[in-house]
Amino acid sequence: MAGTTTVRVPAAVRADERGPGPRGPRRPPLAVLVVTGLVVLVVSLLVTVTIGPAGLGVGEVARVVGHHLGLVGDVPTLHDAIVWDLRAPRVLTAAAVGAGLAVAGAVMQSLTRNPLADPYLLGLSSGASLGAVAVLVVGVSLLLPVAAFVGAVAALVATLALARTGGSVTPTRAVLAGLAVSQLAAAATSFVIFWTATGDSYREILSWLLGSLAGATWPSVAIAGGALLVVGSVVLVTGGRLDAFAFGDTAAAALGIDVDRTRWTLMTLVALLTGAMVAVSGAIGFVGLVLPHAVSVVTGPTHRRLLPVAALTGATFLVWADTLARTVFAPRELPVGIVTALVGVPVFAVLLRRGRGTAWS
Amino acid sequence: MELTISGVGVRLGGRWVVDGVDATPPPGALTGLLGPNGAGKTTLLRLVAGLLPPDAGAVLVPASPDAAAGDQVPVHALRSRDRARRVALLEQEAHATVPLTVREVVALGRIPYRSLWGADPDEAAVTRALAAADAAHLAERTWSTLSGGERQRVHIARALAQEPELLLLDEPTNHLDVSAQLSLLAFVAGLGVTTVAALHDLNLAAAFCTHVLVLSRGRLVAAGPPADVLTPALLREVYDVDADVLVHPRTGRPVIALAGRA
Numbered sequence: 040m041a042g043t044t045t046v047r048v049p050a051a052v053r054a055d056e057r058g059p060g061p062r063g064p065r066r067p068p069l070a071v072l073v074v075t076g077l078v079v080l081v082v083s084l085l086v087t088v089t090i091g092p093a094g095l096g097v098g099e100v101a102r103v104v105g106h107h108l109g110l111v112g113d114v115p116t117l118h119d120a121i122v123w124d125l126r127a128p129r130v131l132t133a134a135a136v137g138a139g140l141a142v143a144g145a146v147m148q149s150l151t152r153n154p155l156a157d158p159y160l161l162g163l164s165s166g167a168s169l170g171a172v173a174v175l176v177v178g179v180s181l182l183l184p185v186a187a188f189v190g191a192v193a194a195l196v197a198t199l200a201l202a203r204t205g206g207s208v209t210p211t212r213a214v215l216a217g218l219a220v221s222q223l224a225a226a227a228t229s230f231v232i233f234w235t236a237t238g239d240s241y242r243e244i245l246s247w248l249l250g251s252l253a254g255a256t257w258p259s260v261a262i263a264g265g266a267l268l269v270v271g272s273v274v275l276v277t278g279g280r281l282d283a284f285a286f287g288d289t290a291a292a293a294l295g296i297d298v299d300r301t302r303w304t305l306m307t308l309v310a311l312l313t314g315a316m317v318a319v320s321g322a323i324g325f326v327g328l329v330l331p332h333a334v335s336v337v338t339g340p341t342h343r344r345l346l347p348v349a350a351l352t353g354a355t356f357l358v359w360a361d362t363l364a365r366t367v368f369a370p371r372e373l374p375v376g377i378v379t380a381l382v383g384v385p386v387f388a389v390l391l392r393r394g395r396g397t398a399w400s
Numbered sequence: 401m402e403l404t405i406s407g408v409g410v411r412l413g414g415r416w417v418v419d420g421v422d423a424t425p426p427p428g429a430l431t432g433l434l435g436p437n438g439a440g441k442t443t444l445l446r447l448v449a450g451l452l453p454p455d456a457g458a459v460l461v462p463a464s465p466d467a468a469a470g471d472q473v474p475v476h477a478l479r480s481r482d483r484a485r486r487v488a489l490l491e492q493e494a495h496a497t498v499p500l501t502v503r504e505v506v507a508l509g510r511i512p513y514r515s516l517w518g519a520d521p522d523e524a525a526v527t528r529a530l531a532a533a534d535a536a537h538l539a540e541r542t543w544s545t546l547s548g549g550e551r552q553r554v555h556i557a558r559a560l561a562q563e564p565e566l567l568l569l570d571e572p573t574n575h576l577d578v579s580a581q582l583s584l585l586a587f588v589a590g591l592g593v594t595t596v597a598a599l600h601d602l603n604l605a606a607a608f609c610t611h612v613l614v615l616s617r618g619r620l621v622a623a624g625p626p627a628d629v630l631t632p633a634l635l636r637e638v639y640d641v642d643a644d645v646l647v648h649p650r651t652g653r654p655v656i657a658l659a660g661r662a
Contacts, residue, residue: 066501152497279518282504283511286494292451293491294562295484295512340498341507343518 066339069347076351083355084134087362088126092369095121124256132255132319133361133375134354135263137326139316141334141353142271142346143309144327149281149342150302151210157328158313161213161306162220164322166194167314168248169224169231171321175244176235183247183254184262184318191314194220199306208302250323250376252361259319266315270308271350277305278342285340325379326353329387356383401486401565401594402427404472407457408447409618417443419618420456425596425611430589432605432626433598435615436639441598442492444615445568448596449489450475461486465565484512488559492570492598496543502554503539506530509561525561533557533587549580556588569597573604606630606654614638627654636662 089100095118103122105111143158151160159165170190174182201216202208232244246253280301283291288298313327331349338344357375360382364375405423409416418440425431433441446452448459453476460472465486475483488509496505506529510520520526530536533556538546546554552572559567569588573581581601585608588595596613599605605612606626614622614629616638622629635643635656642659 149498154497276516279514280511282508285496285498285500285505285508287491289446289451289489289491290494290508292480293449293484293487293489294508295481297480335498339504340500341504 066344067337069338069344072338072344072348073351076348076355080134080351080355080358083358084130087130087358088122090362090366091121091126092366093121128257128260129252129255129361129365130358132259132263133252133357135260135267136252136316136320136323137353137355137357137360138350139263139267139271139312139353140323140327140357141330141349142267142274143313143316145331145334145342145345145349146274146278146281146305146309147327148331149284150305151214152284152287153210153214154332155328156214157324158309158316159221159322159327161198161217161310162194162224163191163310163313164317165221165224165228166197167191167317168322169194169228171247172228172231172244175240175247176231184259187321188314188318190224191317192311194224195307195310195314199303208299208306210302213306246372246374247321249374250321250379251364251372251374252320253365253372255319262315263319266312267350270312273308274305274312275346277301278346281305281342282340321374321376323357323376323379325376325383326357329383330356333387402462402469402472403448403566403594403596404460405444405448405457406460408444408454408459409456410443410447410452411455412443417618418447418454418615421613421615421618421620422457423613423620423623425594425613427594428592429610430585430595430597430608432609432612433596433615434602434605434612434638438617439615440618441615442570443618445489445570445596445598448475448566449487449568450478450480450483451489452476461566481512484562486564487566487568488562488564489568490555490559490570490572492574494555500543501539502535502541502543502546502557503530505543505554506535506539506557506561509558512562525563529557529561532560548575549577549584552576552580552584556584565594567591567593567595569595571598571600573599573601602630602635602656606656607648607651630654630656 089095089097099118100122102111103114103118106114106119107123140158144156147156147158147160148154167187167190170186170188171183174186198213198216198220199208201219202212204212232241280296283294283296292298330353331345334349334352335345338348357379360378361375363382364373364378367373403425405421408421409419411417421444433444435441443452447454450459458474459476461475461478463471463473475487478486503526506526509529510525513522514520527536530539533553535550535553535557538550538554543551543554567588572584572588576584581604585604588597589608609626611624612626612629613620614634621638622634630645632643632645635641640662642662644657644659646655646657647653648655
């Protein structure tokens, strides 16, 4: 090594490179974000459950909730039906679906290194729609969640089978295979609608295709909440590994990540989560695509910070979007997918402009 | 790290991209991996990193960080997490798609050490790595705002955060200005970590490497100190160039003066 010591090399980077440079984004502590998110979500749930055309006051709603918690005696049957059978399952389903879609979107975007990825990337929404539409035209809407889930899983299996080469799923092939499966399922859906749908069933189908929480019941809460709890907690724990994908597959492998196994496992888990969401609410757009980006402006892109905050924000966002959807034109309901886009896109546009130079430069 | 590359070869698309390479890069020093485009440098680095299973031979590393001399195991047989604690690879042209800060990029190097819950047993490791790579002043910057030289420093810091015994660099001086090239290689050569770096610039290799390996069409054609290996005859055979090899008047290192194509 004798020779190298005589080469004069500055110990530090040259002075002109040393300036403070543009400051990076400020990132608040995770605990603050999570506590704030939790408080906002709980308050939102309590407030939105009092909102509705029946004109029940906060006190009456509180009495019904108290009754079911065993704190209050009898309450009027009508109040009980409105609050406990209609509104409560609806806001809780909205919260679970919003959280699930936000997490699913964030994970898909990282796994594919594609900011345009969303939870439906692998053909899930089209598969679910086909299943749902098939039972709607036959007129057995009770089977809808089951048919939608079966459709979503069938699409997932078809996509992964198409995308799989030599045992591994590459991001680009997954995206392309998902596209192919989506197109096929969408064509089949259109065919079924075109061939068989009439007046009423057509509106029902359209509303479902745009995403709607109007049919939410306690079983929907159980399906969406259960899927969120099971898949969400696995994803939250293993989500840190997703950071390793920031510089691509080889970098992730060099950091000790089993790239193929991680991608397979997480894609499948997230797809099953999405399948459960689609089954109870149809394909609600925007949340999974844009919300993770909006949240990452505040949290930064590392997943241990992004995923929990995205889940809480997605839940709150969808609770309010659905409340708007069912009240703005009451007694008519808008599909919530329309509201998520109408409210979300302007918010996102503001973030996109303000985030210039830090986030998406 | 005592590294033994033993008859290693790999077939990709029906062709031996790396073919029967035997080499023992000296521990604690910088070894240059030379050869024209397509010679198999990147593939050999991936084999040495344990990311690609060889079809022939093996890359042997000590069975554990404190193993006795000669107690070696194939690198691709290590558990991937253990391997990532001992071997760091910096790819050519690694770009992030998400707006990470420099500190977050360097923290990626701690992934092999994190617990299931994400806790790092050595919280100060990222700060130390930033300081060691002289990138502490960049810590709060966003990755996308860095210059080429700054990015390469941050990549080095990320690799150092892995606390590797073996550092593998693929064309680390690409896209850097002359001054940044010199400062980067001087830094790497002075680390005292066993390092293998694929290099395009023969003069940089001659100036900073203790040992060089020359690949041509997947085969190792020469190995040894740069002054012994980088001869006009070898440069003609491998690179198809007509060159004189001079001695630098101040450093005493070889200087390759290209006269034209052979």
